[in-house]
Amino acid sequence: MTTPKLIAKDVSKVFWIEGEDKPVHALDHVSLSVGDGEFVCIVGPSGCGKTTFLNIAAGLLKHDGGSMEIAGNLSNGPGRDRAVVFQQARLLPWRTTFGNVRYGMELHRRFDEAQMDERTQRFIDLVGLNGAERRHPGELSGGMQQRVNLARALAVDPEILLMDEPFAALDAQTREFMQAELLRIWRETRKTVMFVTHQIDEAVFLADRVVVFGTKPGRFKAEFKVDFPRPRTLSLKRDPRFLALMDDIWGLIEEEAQRAGLLHAYETEARP
Amino acid sequence: MTVQSLQAEPAAVAAQPVLVRPTKSFYKRNDSFMVGAASVIVFTAVWEALWAAGFINELFFSGPSAIFARLYSGLFTRGDMLEHVWFSAQNFLSGFLIATALGIPLGILLGWYRAPRLVLDPFITAFYSTPRIVFVPLIIMWFGLGLGSKVVIVFMSAFFPILLNVMAGVRTTDDQLLGAGRAFCATQWDLFRTIVLPSSVPFIIVGLRQGLAHGLIGVVVGEFFAGSSGIGYLIGEAANSFKTDLLFACVFIVAGVGIGVSALLQQIEQHFQRWRPANN
Ligand SMILES: Nc1ncnc2c1ncn2[C@@H]1O[C@H](COP(=O)(O)OP(=O)(O)OP(=O)(O)O)[C@@H](O)[C@H]1O
Ligand SMILES: [Mg+2]
Numbered sequence: 001m002t003t004p005k006l007i008a009k010d011v012s013k014v015f016w017i018e019g020e021d022k023p024v025h026a027l028d029h030v031s032l033s034v035g036d037g038e039f040v041c042i043v044g045p046s047g048c049g050k051t052t053f054l055n056i057a058a059g060l061l062k063h064d065g066g067s068m069e070i071a072g073n074l075s076n077g078p079g080r081d082r083a084v085v086f087q088q089a090r091l092l093p094w095r096t097t098f099g100n101v102r103y104g105m106e107l108h109r110r111f112d113e114a115q116m117d118e119r120t121q122r123f124i125d126l127v128g129l130n131g132a133e134r135r136h137p138g139e140l141s142g143g144m145q146q147r148v149n150l151a152r153a154l155a156v157d158p159e160i161l162l163m164d165e166p167f168a169a170l171d172a173q174t175r176e177f178m179q180a181e182l183l184r185i186w187r188e189t190r191k192t193v194m195f196v197t198h199q200i201d202e203a204v205f206l207a208d209r210v211v212v213f214g215t216k217p218g219r220f221k222a223e224f225k226v227d228f229p230r231p232r233t234l235s236l237k238r239d240p241r242f243l244a245l246m247d248d249i250w251g252l253i254e255e256e257a258q259r260a261g262l263l264h265a266y267e268t269e270a271r272p
Numbered sequence: 273m274t275v276q277s278l279q280a281e282p283a284a285v286a287a288q289p290v291l292v293r294p295t296k297s298f299y300k301r302n303d304s305f306m307v308g309a310a311s312v313i314v315f316t317a318v319w320e321a322l323w324a325a326g327f328i329n330e331l332f333f334s335g336p337s338a339i340f341a342r343l344y345s346g347l348f349t350r351g352d353m354l355e356h357v358w359f360s361a362q363n364f365l366s367g368f369l370i371a372t373a374l375g376i377p378l379g380i381l382l383g384w385y386r387a388p389r390l391v392l393d394p395f396i397t398a399f400y401s402t403p404r405i406v407f408v409p410l411i412i413m414w415f416g417l418g419l420g421s422k423v424v425i426v427f428m429s430a431f432f433p434i435l436l437n438v439m440a441g442v443r444t445t446d447d448q449l450l451g452a453g454r455a456f457c458a459t460q461w462d463l464f465r466t467i468v469l470p471s472s473v474p475f476i477i478v479g480l481r482q483g484l485a486h487g488l489i490g491v492v493v494g495e496f497f498a499g500s501s502g503i504g505y506l507i508g509e510a511a512n513s514f515k516t517d518l519l520f521a522c523v524f525i526v527a528g529v530g531i532g533v534s535a536l537l538q539q540i541e542q543h544f545q546r547w548r549p550a551n552n
Contacts, residue, residue: 058455059455060451060454060455078454078455078456078457079457080457083455083456084452084455084456086448086451086452086455088448090448090449090451090452092449092466092467092470093547093548094470094471094547095547096547103456103466104456106466107453107456107457107458107462107466108456108457136547136549138547138548138549139549156456
């Protein structure tokens with residue numbers, strides 16, 4: 001096997017919050033690696049440090065301990081070897097679809113003008129936005145905006161794609177279609193992906209491996225190999241083995257939530 | 273069964289949507305201008321009627337025809353207003369252009385970098401919250417009765433609104449967009465060029481429009497206070513000698529410049545804001 005695209009060793013992060021005596025241990029000695037061409041999903045209860053971990057990998061946040069290696073180099077700050085797909089699309093409202101997909105490449109300065117134009121069109125076609133090149137983000141649906149967000153990240157040709165709940169803001173139906181679309185696109189581009197999500201079914205459907213984070217402190221808890229054959233279709237979600245695996249993962253998350261007092265809190269809140 | 277019963281329904285609405293780009297009538301496209309123009313015309317007509325009927329005392333007020341006649345002779349036949357208009361125009365343009373040339377870059381700098389902002393903030397706040405008119409006598413003392421002091425007064429009037437609006441525009445730049453830029457390895461200059469500047473355009477325009485209004489006040493007040501030329505001086509003179517037609521002619525010139533430049537700025541803003549989805 002080739003060398004992993006992401007190697008996190010004992011990555012820790014604490015936040016000091018105004019008015020609180022003790023720091024929040026957002027990440028406590030998290031070690032994790034993502035192999036070349038692998039699709040890894042991270043799930044875990046809310047507040048367990050998934051976004052924090054992804055932001056550290058993206059170089060947008062500094063870690064306090066341990067090391068983060070991306071494509072063979074120690075990370076300190078953002079790099080041209082990775083691209084982030086954000087939960088909110090974060091498109092420049094004054095640029096068209098074409099301009100927004102091109103934007104990442106313009107900042108990376110790796111391709112010349114002609115190459116950028118060619119790649120922009122190629123990735124717009126790949127994510128199925130052909131015909132919407134000249135629309136501004138305000139004239140796109142939420143799902144279409146996320147396609148632009150994805151195309152912008154893919155177009156820079158990163159070694160690893162970092163995705164933080166990219167479909168969370170979409171309605172359930174669009175989300176399912178986008179999951180299937182993402183697998184098609186992934187099959188065509190063969191990128192390494194680290195994908196953070198709340199939805200266990202999303203994680204199991206997409207991933208080669210699902211990593212479960214525990215909370216308080218945020219840490220690596222367990223991982224599950226997912227070896228359903230590819231290409232996968234949405235009907236896989238009704239397969240009994242799929243549901244069984246989801247149950248296993250859900251059990252772990254529930255246990256974590258209970259231990260952290262999250263579930264108990266919800267119960268008491270729900271009582272009239 | 274359901275399908276059949278649906279088919280049995282009488283076709284009350286057209287089966288196909290009309291696939292023609294909706295065109296707006298000439299009135300719909302220009303409604304704000306046309307309503308505005310009509311309202312001004314009606315107002316002027318009523319005013320002129322009252323004036324012609326002799327309801328208005330010439331000593332304290334004037335009528336549209338008299339004002340227009342005075343404006344015409346002052347600018348074209350007698351030409352006695354030209355010298356003053358030219359003097360004021362020089363004062364205003366120099367002061368306003370210097371204020372723009374310094375206010376926009378400085379506003380960007382102070383909006384973007386924290387350290388210089390912390391240093392200059394107390395002074396900016398102090399200057400901005402003090403009515404600039406209190407400095408007028410001092411400025412006249414320092415810069416004399418001529419052009420110099422007027423330019424400084426216009427500059428001071430226009431500079432702070434421009435500076436503060438540009439600062440606000442830069443500081444309210446969407447953090448999410450900046451984060452996206454950073455994730456793609458944007459340099460500071462990239463962030464500025466591709467995110468901060470485009471998103472600040474509306475603020476810059478608002479700053480210029482406020483600066484314009486304050487600058488016009490500045491030029492009139494400055495000339496009013498001291499010196500012997502300019503529109504402001506002429507207004508004072510006209511009032512002292514009850515030449516109400518001349519006074520109103522001056523007022524209309526100032527108002528006309530304000531409206532004209534403001535409309536120009538609005539055009540510029542619209543040019544930069546074409547991407548905003550139209551909401552009528
Ligand atoms: N900028 C910050 N300042 C202070 N505390 C923070 C900051 N960002 C995150 N935290 C804290 O760190 C912990 C982990 O947050 P994080 O956003 O990584 O969780 P998450 O797993 O992404 O949660 P969710 O699933 O709800 O998105 C939380 O307790 C949060 O309060
Ligand atoms: Mg999160």
